[in-house]
Amino acid sequence: MKKVGFLRSVVSIAMFSLGACSFASAQDGQVNLYTTREPGLIKPLLEAFTKASGVKVNAIFFKDGMAERVAAEGSRSPADVLMTVDIGNLIDLLDRNVTQPVKSPALEAAIPANLRAADGSWFTLATRARIVYAAKNLSLDALNYENLADPAWKGKICIRSGQHPYNTALTAAYIAHHGVDKAEAWLRGVKANLARKPGGGDREVARDILGGLCQIGVGNSYYIGIMRSGQGGADQKAWGEAVKAILPTFEGGGTQVNISGASVAKFAPNKENAIKLLEYLVSDEAQKLYASHDFEYPVKAGAPIDPIIQSLGALKVDPMPLADIVKHRKTASELMDKVGFDN
Amino acid sequence: MLLASCLLACALVAPVAGLVAIAAEGSGGAWPHLLNYVLPGAVRDTLILLTGVGCLVIAMGTGLAWLMTAYEFPGRRIFEWALLLPLAVPTYIIAYAWLDLLHPVGPVQDALRALLGVTGAGVLPVPDVRSMGGCILLLSFVLYPYVFMPTRALFLMQAGGLLEAARMLGAGRRGVFFRVALPLARPAIALGASLALMETLNDIGASEFLGVRTLSVSIYATWVNRSNLPGAAQIALALMALAVALILIERWARRRQRYVSQTQRAPRARPVRLKGWALAGALTAASLPVLIGFVFPALYLVAQAWRRIAFAGLPHDLGEQIRNTVTLSAFGTLAALCAGFMLAYAVRITRAPLAAASLRVGSLGYAIPGTVLAIGLLPGLMELDGALADAIDWALGGTAGLILSGSGAALVYAYATRFVAISAGGVEAGLSKLSPSLDCAARALGETAGGALRRVHLPLLRPALGAAALLVFVDCMKELPMTLLLRPLNYETLATHLYGEAARGTYEDGAVAALCIVLVGLAPVILLGRLSRRPSLAHAAPNPPAPIPSAVAASP
Numbered sequence: 001m002k003k004v005g006f007l008r009s010v011v012s013i014a015m016f017s018l019g020a021c022s023f024a025s026a027q028d029g030q031v032n033l034y035t036t037r038e039p040g041l042i043k044p045l046l047e048a049f050t051k052a053s054g055v056k057v058n059a060i061f062f063k064d065g066m067a068e069r070v071a072a073e074g075s076r077s078p079a080d081v082l083m084t085v086d087i088g089n090l091i092d093l094l095d096r097n098v099t100q101p102v103k104s105p106a107l108e109a110a111i112p113a114n115l116r117a118a119d120g121s122w123f124t125l126a127t128r129a130r131i132v133y134a135a136k137n138l139s140l141d142a143l144n145y146e147n148l149a150d151p152a153w154k155g156k157i158c159i160r161s162g163q164h165p166y167n168t169a170l171t172a173a174y175i176a177h178h179g180v181d182k183a184e185a186w187l188r189g190v191k192a193n194l195a196r197k198p199g200g201g202d203r204e205v206a207r208d209i210l211g212g213l214c215q216i217g218v219g220n221s222y223y224i225g226i227m228r229s230g231q232g233g234a235d236q237k238a239w240g241e242a243v244k245a246i247l248p249t250f251e252g253g254g255t256q257v258n259i260s261g262a263s264v265a266k267f268a269p270n271k272e273n274a275i276k277l278l279e280y281l282v283s284d285e286a287q288k289l290y291a292s293h294d295f296e297y298p299v300k301a302g303a304p305i306d307p308i309i310q311s312l313g314a315l316k317v318d319p320m321p322l323a324d325i326v327k328h329r330k331t332a333s334e335l336m337d338k339v340g341f342d343n
Numbered sequence: 344m345l346l347a348s349c350l351l352a353c354a355l356v357a358p359v360a361g362l363v364a365i366a367a368e369g370s371g372g373a374w375p376h377l378l379n380y381v382l383p384g385a386v387r388d389t390l391i392l393l394t395g396v397g398c399l400v401i402a403m404g405t406g407l408a409w410l411m412t413a414y415e416f417p418g419r420r421i422f423e424w425a426l427l428l429p430l431a432v433p434t435y436i437i438a439y440a441w442l443d444l445l446h447p448v449g450p451v452q453d454a455l456r457a458l459l460g461v462t463g464a465g466v467l468p469v470p471d472v473r474s475m476g477g478c479i480l481l482l483s484f485v486l487y488p489y490v491f492m493p494t495r496a497l498f499l500m501q502a503g504g505l506l507e508a509a510r511m512l513g514a515g516r517r518g519v520f521f522r523v524a525l526p527l528a529r530p531a532i533a534l535g536a537s538l539a540l541m542e543t544l545n546d547i548g549a550s551e552f553l554g555v556r557t558l559s560v561s562i563y564a565t566w567v568n569r570s571n572l573p574g575a576a577q578i579a580l581a582l583m584a585l586a587v588a589l590i591l592i593e594r595w596a597r598r599r600q601r602y603v604s605q606t607q608r609a610p611r612a613r614p615v616r617l618k619g620w621a622l623a624g625a626l627t628a629a630s631l632p633v634l635i636g637f638v639f640p641a642l643y644l645v646a647q648a649w650r651r652i653a654f655a656g657l658p659h660d661l662g663e664q665i666r667n668t669v670t671l672s673a674f675g676t677l678a679a680l681c682a683g684f685m686l687a688y689a690v691r692i693t694r695a696p697l698a699a700a701s702l703r704v705g706s707l708g709y710a711i712p713g714t715v716l717a718i719g720l721l722p723g724l725m726e727l728d729g730a731l732a733d734a735i736d737w738a739l740g741g742t743a744g745l746i747l748s749g750s751g752a753a754l755v756y757a758y759a760t761r762f763v764a765i766s767a768g769g770v771e772a773g774l775s776k777l778s779p780s781l782d783c784a785a786r787a788l789g790e791t792a793g794g795a796l797r798r799v800h801l802p803l804l805r806p807a808l809g810a811a812a813l814l815v816f817v818d819c820m821k822e823l824p825m826t827l828l829l830r831p832l833n834y835e836t837l838a839t840h841l842y843g844e845a846a847r848g849t850y851e852d853g854a855v856a857a858l859c860i861v862l863v864g865l866a867p868v869i870l871l872g873r874l875s876r877r878p879s880l881a882h883a884a885p886n887p888p889a890p891i892p893s894a895v896a897a898s899p
Contacts, residue, residue, distance in 0.1 A: 038847035058832035072721035163564040199554030211447030333568035337380040
């Protein structure tokens, strides 16, 4: 008898916790966001959107496997907006057929044509540059990506894993500029220059420069802002201030830029609100937040860049089209293995 | 019973089957590349890591267990449970904490520099933890309790009489340990080590962060960077085969040996009182693992969390995250425990080879990295979820959403598929200690099958069930990749919150969550320690939660 009582209470607890959740995915005044972006970066934007529009945002923050989950959920997926970083990840969403094209004059007006799909199946929301962090006292003001393989840097470079999408994207851009063979030679050169095994994140590069482990390193532009602003705490402020940022360029090109972007999900139950959210994210107000809170470069022309990022110097975006870069992604990742970059 | 057990095993192995289906889509030409450039290095690093961690956890786990059993010294009773504390610290947290502590600009080197009167970062020859050696050490210092616990229990239970006998027959202390205690403890050591190694094999957070490229990291690169999920699934299955093979070999090596316990409770062999240098040595040996695996990282987290709280107050949704973590882990534990009990009990009752096979197949999930397992689970689960929603539509009208994935039930199921190996192993080990004559006696005295379960087996198994539940609970709490992938909208646990902060690099914010994971995990770990101290329970309690071991133990 006791056991039946126990069972009953378990079942009723289960029913209660089920009942506490809501399952209807289409709901008035709500929008469901699947994203691989960090909650701390995105939440202020979402809160501002809710305040401005009255639409509540429900979110899941993923690491990997977002595309797989949406694909598996199929036509009943609650996802409305899929948001991620790196052009390659956006293209993966298209390849898995989990997005839908949408038409929005507001989005088209705000985003330059080369930073969105022609049919409206993905949109860039902000951009970031892959730059070089250098020890403050180093007499170095300009650099080409090509220079990173220069033996003069032997034992002086720090970088995160070669298999991280930021680094495969940089290598893919290198391939697009110079071809596979030269890219391989370049990677071998960079590998030979490393001060330590590739690992950690971009911020560890700044910390290791402060710690004297290396003199230069590769990292994303917005981390400089996060560190120097003190958003990541006092320690990181010291890391950020220990380095100066150099915006490298490709020989005959510009600085490699990657994007953070979003798509409307194929079976979005709240499609209208999904578009509303995307439109809000390229509004002046949100673009300002992208710049001031996340330290990214706004995608909308004329939107202000955060002063910290502005101080890094004028960004000369590499003219190589994203579509030409992304098709080398797989090759870039294989090259990393081939040269044993992470070993 | 047999049918139910088979069905259950099918449900539990579904994610693995899902992976096989994905793998069968063809590798898209991934293998030539992998064979040429990835596998030689990844296999070598994986083997070095496994060997290193294996040797260390066995040495530490067994050595400490023997120290706690054969010797007596002040503080021994405290160490007995304190040595379990590192269980509460997830591998990714220990990696972050020690990197911060030992970094050239971290507190340890700062203090050393101040002490030595030198200035300038990077001048001290402190080794970088971002290395194979660092990874082996750190993983070993949080994983050794998996060996310590069952081995200690075994020494407590069996050692007594046999060890006295060995002493009487003239063996020295050393001889007793190497020639009697160690061989006796071999099954316990093997099972504990296989758990620790499985955790090592599947670890991605710590090894990736520390720059060690294991096979699991290669699975990631293949899947995420080259968009080749089938290829990744193939590596994962190969990895699983490797794990199963290792366990098979160990089992095969002791195929002729039988381990029978005659006593239900044995008196502890009279311990030696340690004095002087020996005492100092024992205290050092016992405190080092606790300090490295728990105290220093925990203190570091406290300091970081304190700074965060002083700066910005407690994170406002912390309470909700704790509640979510505990609720989810509790349901996950319940599911894994019921499933594990069902599988193991079916073997006991039916003695059918099919039941044994179900037990083995059902626990395969532990040998696959969490994210990959979750990916394998997705298609089938969502199919089911869709069908369920269709049924609700049909019955009630309207458009239902996805109930299983929307409620966290999917996650509970995922935890069960992953951790059933622990609970089934625990129950199996507990059952093996109960003489079959008990079953006969109960039935002969007129109990029904259900009555025998309720009034004989369950009460006797309570310690084994308790220990398995606590272990699974702690594991569910620490679990990150499956939780990230399968959770419902707006659902944050401590681990997912910590991940979000760590990914963004705002470690101080994450420290509060990390500290909570360790603190919430502490309660079950201390309970576990108490459970294993009670001699009458000790033998059954933390007995080797046999994951794949039970999965592959060929019937004789």
